[in-house]
Amino acid sequence: MLIVKKFGGTSVADKERIMNVARRCIKDYQAGNDVVVVLSAMGKQTDVLIDMAKDINPNPSKRELDMLLTTGEQTSVALMAMAMSMLGVPAVSLNAFQVAMHTTSVYGNARLKRIDTERIRNELDLKKIVIVTGFQGVNKYDDLTTLGRGGSDTTAVALAAALHADKCEIYTDVDGVYTADPRIVKKARKMKEITYDEMLDLATLGAGVLHNRSVEMAKKYNVELVVRSSLNESEGTVVKEETKVERMLVSGVAADKNVTRISLVGLKDKPGIAFRVFDILAKANINVDMILQSIGRSGSKDISFTIPRDACNDALKALEDNMERLGNPEISHNDKVAKVSIVGAGMMSNPGVAARMFECFYNSNININMISTSEIRVTVLIDEKETEKAMNAVHEAFGLED
Numbered sequence: 001m002l003i004v005k006k007f008g009g010t011s012v013a014d015k016e017r018i019m020n021v022a023r024r025c026i027k028d029y030q031a032g033n034d035v036v037v038v039l040s041a042m043g044k045q046t047d048v049l050i051d052m053a054k055d056i057n058p059n060p061s062k063r064e065l066d067m068l069l070t071t072g073e074q075t076s077v078a079l080m081a082m083a084m085s086m087l088g089v090p091a092v093s094l095n096a097f098q099v100a101m102h103t104t105s106v107y108g109n110a111r112l113k114r115i116d117t118e119r120i121r122n123e124l125d126l127k128k129i130v131i132v133t134g135f136q137g138v139n140k141y142d143d144l145t146t147l148g149r150g151g152s153d154t155t156a157v158a159l160a161a162a163l164h165a166d167k168c169e170i171y172t173d174v175d176g177v178y179t180a181d182p183r184i185v186k187k188a189r190k191m192k193e194i195t196y197d198e199m200l201d202l203a204t205l206g207a208g209v210l211h212n213r214s215v216e217m218a219k220k221y222n223v224e225l226v227v228r229s230s231l232n233e234s235e236g237t238v239v240k241e242e243t244k245v246e247r248m249l250v251s252g253v254a255a256d257k258n259v260t261r262i263s264l265v266g267l268k269d270k271p272g273i274a275f276r277v278f279d280i281l282a283k284a285n286i287n288v289d290m291i292l293q294s295i296g297r298s299g300s301k302d303i304s305f306t307i308p309r310d311a312c313n314d315a316l317k318a319l320e321d322n323m324e325r326l327g328n329p330e331i332s333h334n335d336k337v338a339k340v341s342i343v344g345a346g347m348m349s350n351p352g353v354a355a356r357m358f359e360c361f362y363n364s365n366i367n368i369n370m371i372s373t374s375e376i377r378v379t380v381l382i383d384e385k386e387t388e389k390a391m392n393a394v395h396e397a398f399g400l401e402d
């Protein structure tokens with residue numbers, strides 16, 4: 001069997017944890033399997049590196065930032081190879097360049113395009129455990145890129161797909177996917193299984209337990225994932241196409257604080273204005289999420305939208321550079337907001353789910369700024385301070401607790 005095992009930052013945070021992961025991987029190796037290990041940077045090392053960069057230059061070049069951040073993963077894979085060697089097992093660490101993990105050229109948010117498997121296969125044939133850096137790639141200029149925060153999950157799934165692995169295991173610091181972040185909602189319940197679609201929505205809406213693009217890729221290449229703890233032997237959660245358990249009305253709650261709301265007040269109420277606003281943002285490479293447009297009155301209208309918080313400066317600059325084209329609207333922004341979402345395939349055939357969520361906010365005296373929905377989710381924008389209260393209230397209102 002070929003097994004891809006991915007371990008997150010907490011799982012390799014110090015010497016003891018590294019040795020623990022090494023032993024876990026060696027167990028599979030000694031049982032006769034080919035083992036490919038994907039690692040994140042140790043502990044909070046990626047944050048440490050970002051702080052170091054910002055301390056020197058508050059607005060560092062994205063290329064140089066990627067050059068710096070990729071060292072985090074390179075450190076952990078090299079140490080892991082040394083740990084395995086200490087335990088008497090041959091292992092080799094490889095970075096994205098050595099494997100050749102080709103990505104698009106966008107620094108900081110690159111997408112994997114193609115993975116060469118020859119080097120990994122050769123090393124496996126030599127009976128080595130292969131340890132690969134997560135989170136990073138190489139672009140067409142031979143520069144190192146990163147896949148976005150949390151991107152090591154995507155490296156693991158992409159490798160599992162490229163190598164036609166029999167198993168892809170994502171080891172983290174919780175023992176599976178819960179109905180809500182167990183650190184915020186104490187009564188959250190661990191799920192045995194979850195569908196790709198529900199997991200994709202939860203991950204996209206802020207459930208950081210899996211990088212959303214890893215779920216997208218798992219669905220595309222039909223890679224079954226297991227999310228489990230590196231600290232115990234608990235069974236974990238299986239992420240796959242169809243689950244056996246009955247579809248819940250609501251399967252989970254997620255929150256995302258990486259949000260800023262921007263409002264443009266006093267735009268001209270005529271065709272083409274929305275296009276101009278979002279074209280300017282698209283050209284600046286900014287992902288827009290929720291959008292709200294008011295009904296026009298006396299020739300003017302307002303548009304509000306949300307974007308990732310770290311894109312705020314870029315977005316404001318792009319809009320300000322185009323003020324005349326937009327007819328000089330008033331621009332304001334609020335970065336003390338958060339999104340809280342409920343997700344569940346069962347919603348499709350059950351009216352009243354959104355109403356029940358809004359009632360719950362009303363009962364908890366939480367004001368709703370914006371709303372957006374799809375067939376299987378409802379998202380509201382609220383004051384960031386209310387996030388934890390809102391999550392717990394909604395979790396309880398839909399009876400998700402243990």
Ligand code: ADP
Nearest residue numbers: 008009010172173177178180181183207208209
């Ligand atoms: P890793 O470093 O292993 O990739 P992450 O911090 O990226 O770990 O992801 C694990 C964290 O995700 C958990 O510690 C937990 O707080 C958070 N989390 C958010 N939503 C969920 C959820 N629905 N189920 C489980 N964990 C969640």
Ligand code: ASP
Nearest residue numbers: 040046135149150151152
């Ligand atoms: N080290 C990277 C991060 O902290 C990637 C990852 O952990 O998945 O975002």
Ligand code: MG
Nearest residue numbers: 008150208209
């Ligand atoms: Mg992660």
